[in-house]
Structure formats: C-alpha cells, structure tokens
Amino acid sequence: MNPTHRRPRLGVNVDHVATIRQARGTTYPDPVSAAALAELAGADQITIHLREDRRHIQDRDVRVMRQTVQTRLNLEMAATEEMLEIALEVRPDMITLVPERREEQTTEGGLAVAGHEDTLGPYLERLRASGAYLSLFIDPEQAQIEASAKLGVEIVELHTGDYCEAAAEFTNKQVPSAFDRNTEWRRLRDAAQLAASLGLTVAAGHGLDTKNVLAVAAIPEFEEFNIGHSIVARAIYVGFERAVAEMIDALAEGRSLAE
Structure with missing residues (x-):
C-alpha cells in the first residue's frame, strides 16, 4: 500500500491530561475519558507513557484503557524489569521503548540502540511474550x-524534536536554535x-503541532x-x-503535499 494514498495514522498521547490531574491530586480530568473523545474524533491510536516516577499516567490508567480503548493502545515505557512485568500483564497492542531520566521535563532524545544490542535484544525477546x-x-x-532493524522490531518512531525546535514560529532571537529547519x-x-x-514501519513524534507537522x-x-x-494545549x-x-x-x- 502506497502511504501517499491516505493520511498518516494519528496516535493521540493523553499523558498531559493526566499531568493536569496530578497537579492537584484530583480524579479529573481523566485521561481515560480523553482517550475516548480522541477515538470519537477519529484518532487511530491512543498513546500513553507510564513513567517510573508516575508523574502523569498511573497504573490504573493503563489497566482501564486496556479495557476501553477501541483502536490501538500504544504503551511507551523504559526498558526496566518493572515495566516488563506490567507490559506482560496488561498486553497493550503496541509497546514503544523510550529513554527516561527522572530530571527531564519530557523525553529529550532517542533511545541509544546502537551499541546496546546485547542488552536490548534479550529484553525485547522477553517482551515479545506480550504479543504486542x-x-x-x-x-x-x-x-x-540499522541497529533497530537487526533487533527485529516492527516499528521505529523517529524523534522530531530537533526539527520542531528549528521550526518554531517564535524564537528567542538572543538564543537562536542550534538546529537548521x-x-x-x-x-x-x-x-x-x-x-x-x-x-x-516508520512513525514520528515529539514537539509536533498543526503547523510544523505539515512538512x-x-x-x-x-x-x-x-x-x-x-493537542492537549x-x-x-x-x-x-x-x-x-x-x-x-x-x-x-x-500528506497531500507529497502527491
């Protein structure tokens, strides 16, 4: 199937609905409800990142969404033993391994796959038991x-953060972007x-909005x-x-620009 014949799929990440909830320790707004609204609006996938520090998405959210998401549930997670156990229990439709540092505001770059095949390979083999x-x-x-392909994964998601920083409409001229668009x-x-x-299969994510995503x-x-x-903003x-x-x-x- 030629991807130029249809729009790309949209995975809606509802993490920051949970960020608002966690800021006050309430039960609302509920990312589960946001996921349902996203699907009603035409989203092809729901993406959630269960971080080790549980700063936004909680274990309850993952389990409830596994029962309620009607499209495809993509669980982003670090390659840890704790997350492996959760993934094998919950069995999401898709699992995306991401790097994670506690002090970062959000994921700051891609996973270092090249040079770490000896550790990632066995972890991925165990993760395959989830069926995702x-x-x-x-x-x-x-x-x-190339390292990702050798590990036999089905999908790579390319980090678009550097492009988005360079493509920012409003840039502090005293601190210009280090990247050229x-x-x-x-x-x-x-x-x-x-x-x-x-x-x-090639996906993209990080920092994208309705303007910079066009190109x-x-x-x-x-x-x-x-x-x-x-989207949440x-x-x-x-x-x-x-x-x-x-x-x-x-x-x-x-996508129409590619035709």
Whole structure:
C-alpha cells in the first residue's frame, strides 16, 4: 500500500491530561475519558507513557484503557524489569521503548540502540511474550535505524524534536536554535527512507503541532504520528474532539503535499 494514498495514522498521547490531574491530586480530568473523545474524533491510536516516577499516567490508567480503548493502545515505557512485568500483564497492542531520566521535563532524545544490542535484544525477546507490536523511539540516525532493524522490531518512531525546535514560529532571537529547519527536515526524510527500505514501519513524534507537522507529513514513508502536548494545549480553547480533528486535518493536508 502506497502511504501517499491516505493520511498518516494519528496516535493521540493523553499523558498531559493526566499531568493536569496530578497537579492537584484530583480524579479529573481523566485521561481515560480523553482517550475516548480522541477515538470519537477519529484518532487511530491512543498513546500513553507510564513513567517510573508516575508523574502523569498511573497504573490504573493503563489497566482501564486496556479495557476501553477501541483502536490501538500504544504503551511507551523504559526498558526496566518493572515495566516488563506490567507490559506482560496488561498486553497493550503496541509497546514503544523510550529513554527516561527522572530530571527531564519530557523525553529529550532517542533511545541509544546502537551499541546496546546485547542488552536490548534479550529484553525485547522477553517482551515479545506480550504479543504486542514492538517499537523503538530513536533519533533519525543511520546507526540507530540499522541497529533497530537487526533487533527485529516492527516499528521505529523517529524523534522530531530537533526539527520542531528549528521550526518554531517564535524564537528567542538572543538564543537562536542550534538546529537548521531544512537540514533537520532532510535528516528526517533520509532516515524515514532508510527505515522503510529495511522493512520497518516508520512513525514520528515529539514537539509536533498543526503547523510544523505539515512538512513532516509530506514525507511519504511516515505512516504514523504520535502527538500529545499540542493537542492537549489546543483542547483547552476548542475542546478535545476539535483539537484532535484539527490535527487529523493537518496530517491529511501535509500528506497531500507529497502527491
């Protein structure tokens, strides 16, 4: 199937609905409800990151969403023993391994796969017992892509953070971006083409909004986007369903540029 013939899939990350809830220790807003609204608006997947410090998504959220998500549940997690046990119990549809540091605000870069195959390989083998599709969140680099393919995962999600920083509409001119937008776009394009040539499904995520996603969605090898913060932020003003629908429209518009 030629991906230029349809829009890319949208995975809606509802982590930051939980961030608002955890800020006051209430039971609302509920990310489970947000996931249901996202699906009603046309989302193809729900993505959640269960962090070791439980700063937003909680164990209860994962278990309830496993029972209620009607599309596909993508569990992002660190490669730890605790998370392995949870994944084997919950059995999400998809598991994405991500790097994680307690002091970071959000995931700051891709997983170091190249050079760590000896530890990641056995972990992934154990994780396969969950029955989930396996994905690695990596930087758009040849070594990381080739190492991921050798480990036999089905999906790689390319970190778009550097591109998004360079593509920011409002930039502090005294602290210019360290990244060039065109260079980072070409880096994503080349990485996506390489990953697809190796038989991997190619996804993208981190820092994307309805504006900067257009050029990335125009790269036909990208079949899926996982986007959360900008959708949750937009939902404050227009509601969750409309915010999701706007992102779906942006993905379709971007993909039309590839035709």
